[in-house]
Structure formats: C-alpha cells, structure tokens
Amino acid sequence: MSVADTTRKKRTRQIAGSPPVAVGILPNLIGYNVRRAQIALWRDFSRTVGRGEIRPAVFSLLILVEANPGIAQFELADALDLDKAAIVALLHRLQRRQWLTRRRSTEDRRRHGIFLLPRGQEAVERLRDEMIEHEKRFTRLFTREELTQLFAYLRRIHP
Amino acid sequence: MSVADTTRKKRTRQIAGSPPVAVGILPNLIGYNVRRAQIALWRDFSRTVGRGEIRPAVFSLLILVEANPGIAQFELADALDLDKAAIVALLHRLQRRQWLTRRRSTEDRRRHGIFLLPRGQEAVERLRDEMIEHEKRFTRLFTREELTQLFAYLRRIHP
Numbered sequence: 061m062s063v064a065d066t067t068r069k070k071r072t073r074q075i076a077g078s079p080p081v082a083v084g085i086l087p088n089l090i091g092y093n094v095r096r097a098q099i100a101l102w103r104d105f106s107r108t109v110g111r112g113e114i115r116p117a118v119f120s121l122l123i124l125v126e127a128n129p130g131i132a133q134f135e136l137a138d139a140l141d142l143d144k145a146a147i148v149a150l151l152h153r154l155q156r157r158q159w160l161t162r163r164r165s166t167e168d169r170r171r172h173g174i175f176l177l178p179r180g181q182e183a184v185e186r187l188r189d190e191m192i193e194h195e196k197r198f199t200r201l202f203t204r205e206e207l208t209q210l211f212a213y214l215r216r217i218h219p
Numbered sequence: 220m221s222v223a224d225t226t227r228k229k230r231t232r233q234i235a236g237s238p239p240v241a242v243g244i245l246p247n248l249i250g251y252n253v254r255r256a257q258i259a260l261w262r263d264f265s266r267t268v269g270r271g272e273i274r275p276a277v278f279s280l281l282i283l284v285e286a287n288p289g290i291a292q293f294e295l296a297d298a299l300d301l302d303k304a305a306i307v308a309l310l311h312r313l314q315r316r317q318w319l320t321r322r323r324s325t326e327d328r329r330r331h332g333i334f335l336l337p338r339g340q341e342a343v344e345r346l347r348d349e350m351i352e353h354e355k356r357f358t359r360l361f362t363r364e365e366l367t368q369l370f371a372y373l374r375r376i377h378p
Contacts, residue, residue: 096377
C-alpha cells in the first residue's frame with residue numbers, strides 16, 4: 061500500500077466519523093508485524109516482478125537453479141523450506157513453460173538434476189532486474205547498518 | 220523447523236556428498252528474509268495456536284472484534300489489510316461457527332457491526348494463551364531493545 065493510499069483510507073474513516081480502531085495486542089506480536097511486512101512486500105512484488113504472474117517462491121527457485129545447475133529436487137525443497145508436494149507442483153509448472161528441464165548431470169551420471177533452459181535464463185535475467193527495482197523501494201527506507209541489523213534479526217527467526 | 224531438524228538435514232546432505240547449495244542474491248533481499256521469517260513463524264503458529272485450524276488472519280480478526288465490539292466490515296478489512304472478498308469469506312466462516320454475529324449497534328442504530336458471541340469469546344481467550352506460548356519461542360531470541368528495534372524496522376516496511 062502506498063503512502064497516498066494510507067492517507068486516503070485514513071481520511072475516509074475520519075469523514076465517516078468512526079473512532080480509530082483499537083488493535084489490542086496485535087502490534088506487540090512478532091507474527092503480526094512480520095505478516096504485515098510480508099503483505100506489503102508481496103503487494104509491491106506482484107506489481108513489479110513478472111507482471112503479477114510470478115510468485116516469490118518461483119523467483120527464488122529460478123535463482124537457485126541458476127546458481128546451482130543440476131541441483132536436486134530435495135535440495136531446492138530444503139533451501140526454499142517448501143514441502144515435497146509444493147516443490148513438485150512448482151517444478152512441473154516451470155517445466156511446462158520450458159523454463160526448466162530435469163536431466164542427468166554431466167558430472168555425475170547417477171544424479172538427476174534440474175537445469176535452466178534458454179527461455180528460463182532469459183526470464184531470470186528480466187525478473188532479477190524487476191526484483192532489484194522492487195527491492196530498492198524498501199531498502200531506501202534503511203541505512204546500510206540498519207539493513208544489516210534487520211537481516212540479522214530476521215535470520216534469528218528463520219535459523 | 221527446530222535446530223535438531225536443521226542439523227539432521229545438514230548431515231543428510233553431507234552423507235549424500237553434495238556440495239552446499241549456492242543461494243545467489245537471495246540472502247541479500249528483504250523480501251526473501253521476511254518471507255523465510257514468515258514461514259518459520261507460520262509453521263510454529265500452526266502447531267501451537269488453534270491446533271492448526273486457525274490461520275493468523277482469523278486470530279487477528281477475533282482480537283480486533285474483541286477490542287472493538289460493533290466494528291464495521293470495512294474497518295476490519297482496512298486494519299487487516301485484506302480485500303473485500305477475503306474479509307467476507309472469513310466473516311462468513313466465523314458466523315457459521317457461531318463465533319461472531321452481525322447486528323445493529325446499540326449505540327448507533329444506523330450502523331451494522333460485528334460482535335463476538337460467547338463461543339467466540341471463549342475461543343479468543345484460549346487462542347490468546349496459545350499465541351503467547353508461540354510468541355515466547357521467538358521473543359526469547361531478542362532482548363527487549365532488539366525487539367523494539369525489529370518492530371520499528373518492520374513498521375517502516377508496512378506503513
């Protein structure tokens with residue numbers, strides 16, 4: 061939600077003459093604050109990255125396959141903290157789009173790995189540019205030291 | 220994921236002889252870190268609060284109705300940052316469970332408001348206790364000053 065949207069909503073409530081909403085214990089809960097941040101990020105992401113057709117998990121998956129050609133399905137599931145059903149569904153969708161393929165590793169023929177196809181490589185490059193644009197709208201709210209601190213706090217929550 | 224799970228997973232990967240997964244730009248992205256924290260919180264929440272039958276949005280909605288008897292549907296949608304379809308679906312489900320009801324406000328007869336029913340009040344009290352148990356597992360990772368700082372950072376992201 062943009063600052064303009066927030067202002068507009070507040071004004072509407074004032075016109076309607078309602079008292080401000082009491083929020084109980086919510087603002088003091090980690091879960092509530094992380095979820096609100098996640099919603100705000102998700103909203104901006106879906107406007108900016110992949111024209112609303114790409115979910116954050118798909119972006120992360122593509123980045124991982126690009127950085128680890130031949131990565132195994134279980135490694136992707138681990139790294140993305142997704143369960144097996146979710147990773148299978150994602151991979152299936154991206155194989156149908158011809159962004160990814162599963163084939164034997166050239167280095168270790170016993171291993172079946174996941175690789176980007178040219179169309180997937182193009183997509184990753186376009187999406188990464190859009191991701192950087194999206195990120196800038198949030199990183200500019202912090203100094204470099206604050207951002208380092210925020211990341212360290214978030215990593216305590218997701219060990 | 221518990222520390223034990225993490226250790227077990229790492230060991231599995233070592234046994235399999237795979238090199239560690241390269242994670243590209245992901246750990247430097249706000250969105251990635253907030254989403255991972257959100258997943259970790261969600262996982263613990265769903266194990267602790269409402270025996271997996273309550274989503275965080277339902278918990279927040281109940282707390283808001285308890286703190287604001289007679290709150291309007293649009294105010295709930297605003298406060299929870301949910302769209303109209305989502306809030307209508309949530310309210311419908313909770314009315315069928317007889318946790319909530321919609322009726323005219325006793326203070327302002329022109330207003331239709333949402334109120335907790337006795338069964339909903341009981342649920343809120345039980346869920347709040349479970350929520351506090353869930354929260355403690357994460358708040359204990361921070362000093363009071365760090366937690367205040369983390370909340371301030373997250374509020375910059377969700378203005």
